[in-house]
Every structure is written in C-alpha cells, then in structure tokens.
Amino acid sequence: MGEQERELEVAPEWWRWAAENLLRGVPEGQISEQLQAAGVSSTQAGELLSAIVRSPIFVAARPFARSARRHEMLARLQQRMASVACDPTGIPRRSGVSGEELRDVYVAGNIPVVLTDVVTRWPAFGRWTPAYLSERFGDVVVDVTTGRQSDPDYDMHAARHTESTPLRDFVARIAGAANEETNDFYMVANNRVLERTKLGALLDDVVLPDGYCAAQRLLGASALWLGPAGTVTPLHYDTSNILFGQVYGRKRYRMIAPFETSLFDGARAMYAGRDPEKDPMAPVLVKDVVLEPGDALFIPVGWWHHVRALDASISLGINSFPFHNDFDWYRPSNIG
Ligand SMILES: O=C(O)CCC(=O)C(=O)O
Structure with a gap:
C-alpha cells in the first residue's frame, strides 16, 4: 500500500x-x-x-x-452508421467496376464488394476444375495441410500440418470426399504452390481489368486455395487488401468491419478468439455472403473474415494492386 x-x-x-x-x-x-x-x-x-x-x-x-x-x-x-444500410448484413454485387472506381471507392473507402464480371472473363473460369488440375499437373508435388481436425488452432499452426503429395493424390482425396464435408485437408495460401511449382503456369489463365493489378504481376502475389466441401478458415484478418476470385464451387464468407474493435479482445496474431458459426456475434454486425463460381470478392485490409467451402472449391487470392498494399503494422501484437 x-x-x-x-x-x-x-x-x-x-x-x-x-x-x-x-x-x-x-x-x-x-x-x-x-x-x-x-x-x-x-x-x-x-x-x-x-x-x-x-x-x-x-x-x-x-x-x-x-x-x-x-x-x-x-x-x-x-457501427451505428453501418447498421443504417438497407441490407446491413449484405455485400453489394457489382459489375463494370473500373480500376479507378475499385481504387477510389472500395480500396480507399475500405468497403467490401462482390464483382460479378471479373472471374467470369478469366480463361480459368470453366477450365479449372479439380480434374483439370489433376490431368495437367498430377505429377507435381505440392504442399497441402492435413490432420487439421485434430488441432483447434490448425490454421495458425499450418506449418505443422503441412505435407507434400502429388497433386493427383490430393485431388483423388477431394473426389473421395464428394459426399461429405471435411475440414481435415486443404491446400491453403501459405503453401505457396504457385511460386514453388509448375502450377505457376495457371496464372496465364488469369487476366485482370486495367488498373486492378500491379502491371499484371501475379506470381508472388497470388495464392491458390484447393479443397473439399467443408474446409473452414477461421475468423482472421489480413494485412493487405485481397481480390479473392472464386473459380470453382461456392464459399460462404462472413465479414466483420475493422471498426468492430471488440474483436481485438482475445485475438492471437491475426486470429479472432471468436467463431461466427458458434458464438452469438451481436451486437457485432456480420456480413454474410455466398460466393458463386465466377464471383470475385474484394476483401479490404483489416476486415475480419471467416470462410467455409460449401462445395469442393478452387479459389485464387490476389494481393497485387497498383498501389502500396502491405500494412504489416496493423497487427494486434503491435498494440502491446
Ligand atoms: O478461402 C479460404 O478458405 C480463406 C481465404 C482467406 O481467408 C483469404 O484469402 O484471406
């Protein structure tokens, strides 16, 4: 005393x-x-x-x-102003968004949007299927995460769950799970298969509208996600803006704005300590959207998102934009 x-x-x-x-x-x-x-x-x-x-x-x-x-x-x-929207839990679906509008309205405004006519113009759309990937790149050895269901922090511990496998075997595993949902195995972004293997050639099938991407620099700034129905990426945010192209299958996104600062309570690294599929999130406003094949979701930096694959799925996350896109200082650990 x-x-x-x-x-x-x-x-x-x-x-x-x-x-x-x-x-x-x-x-x-x-x-x-x-x-x-x-x-x-x-x-x-x-x-x-x-x-x-x-x-x-x-x-x-x-x-x-x-x-x-x-x-x-x-x-x-x-928060109060966001709840005034006619559909506060929805995300607008737009087409014809120019590079300038993407930057001035959605990037600068930190506003998510679903773009309906971006992925549909990629040669990848309609071409990339698990079977196509297996036929073209079946011998390529890729890193994938496995044994996820035995670890509550599987995504944070992705490195521990990583194993190498020929792509053909991984696709066969997805096909074998056609009648179930499983979160046990998933090729996730940090397996970096595009940079590390011949799968990088897939980026020839991706063509973005002018002003969307830094001089079409996709290799090193894109991530392939491939998995069965039932994969779940827990609620987290990223330190860059992402254009998330849903090429095959559907995914359900739950998104929460960065101004919902209560999510920092109990966060570890960039993972929230809460699960919108289990916790009642109110009064936190959750936007809920299903991406159909051919949709692209703009995920503004700092937005929390939880992602469930509703079908076997192939997605491409792109974080190459024609402006600075690395906000590594925006981490809960930097608050102290
Ligand atoms: O598709 C997924 O499972 C997760 C995607 C994601 O969280 C991201 O691109 O940041």
Whole structure:
C-alpha cells in the first residue's frame, strides 16, 4: 500500500476503481457519490480523487485515455452508421467496376464488394476444375495441410500440418470426399504452390481489368486455395487488401468491419478468439455472403473474415494492386 493510501485508509481496489473511472471520463462528482455510497466519507473521497488526479502516473495516462475514448467514439459512430444500410448484413454485387472506381471507392473507402464480371472473363473460369488440375499437373508435388481436425488452432499452426503429395493424390482425396464435408485437408495460401511449382503456369489463365493489378504481376502475389466441401478458415484478418476470385464451387464468407474493435479482445496474431458459426456475434454486425463460381470478392485490409467451402472449391487470392498494399503494422501484437 502506498503512503497516500495508508494515510487515506481507503482500500487499494477503490483507488484503482476511481482512477479507472476518471480515465474513462466519468465526472468526479459521480465517482465521489459512488464512493460515499460504499461507505467512504465525503472528505476521504475528495482527498482520494485529488490525490489521484495530481499523481504523475495519472497525468501521464490521461492523454492516452482521452485518445482511446475518441477512437471508441468514432468506432461507435461507424457501427451505428453501418447498421443504417438497407441490407446491413449484405455485400453489394457489382459489375463494370473500373480500376479507378475499385481504387477510389472500395480500396480507399475500405468497403467490401462482390464483382460479378471479373472471374467470369478469366480463361480459368470453366477450365479449372479439380480434374483439370489433376490431368495437367498430377505429377507435381505440392504442399497441402492435413490432420487439421485434430488441432483447434490448425490454421495458425499450418506449418505443422503441412505435407507434400502429388497433386493427383490430393485431388483423388477431394473426389473421395464428394459426399461429405471435411475440414481435415486443404491446400491453403501459405503453401505457396504457385511460386514453388509448375502450377505457376495457371496464372496465364488469369487476366485482370486495367488498373486492378500491379502491371499484371501475379506470381508472388497470388495464392491458390484447393479443397473439399467443408474446409473452414477461421475468423482472421489480413494485412493487405485481397481480390479473392472464386473459380470453382461456392464459399460462404462472413465479414466483420475493422471498426468492430471488440474483436481485438482475445485475438492471437491475426486470429479472432471468436467463431461466427458458434458464438452469438451481436451486437457485432456480420456480413454474410455466398460466393458463386465466377464471383470475385474484394476483401479490404483489416476486415475480419471467416470462410467455409460449401462445395469442393478452387479459389485464387490476389494481393497485387497498383498501389502500396502491405500494412504489416496493423497487427494486434503491435498494440502491446
Ligand atoms: O478461402 C479460404 O478458405 C480463406 C481465404 C482467406 O481467408 C483469404 O484469402 O484471406
């Protein structure tokens, strides 16, 4: 117990409680009333509050608390305004979005959108199927994640679950699971099969509208996702914007805006500690969208997303844009 606390004979938890409420911006009079209701005399309450506000630690903490309160207020305003939309849980579907509009409206505005006429123009659309990949690249040895169901943190521990297999065998495994849903095996982005193997040639089948991509630089900035129905990528966000092309099968996306800052509570790395398929997320607003084959979803940086494959699926995630697209500082671990 500090000297002042001993002199004032007020329990340390009241000091902490009063300091916390002062930092939250609760008026001193209100705090004093509550202290008195708890049996602290009016003189003691007054002395306690003035000792706290004079303390150098409190003086140092106050501007940080004010700044945090301003940001909380702004986040609350954004939540309130988002809920005013006619369809607050939907994501607009658009066609004919130019590179300029993508950048000015959706990237700069940090707004998700489903583009319905981007993937449909790729030579990949209608061509890429699990059978096609197996026929063309069956001998290629690829890295895939397996044994995912035995580990609650399978995605965070992707490296531990990685094994090499000829693509033909992996596709046969997907075909063998045609009548079930499984999350046990999945070729995920960080297996980097496009850079590491001949599968990079698949990018010849991807042609983006002008202004969408940095000089068509796709290799090294694209990720192939291939798996059966039932794969689940847990709720997380990325530190770059992503254009997610759904080439084959359907995927269900649940998306949550970055201003839902409560998701940082309990987050590990970029994974939220919550599961929108199990937890009641309200009042957090969840956008829920099914990507059909041929849809592309623009996932703005910082948006939380949870992804379930509704069918056997092939997707291509692209994070090459004609502007800076690496926001590695935007990580929960950097808050401290
Ligand atoms: O398709 C998936 O399973 C996950 C995609 C994803 O989370 C991403 O591209 O960031």
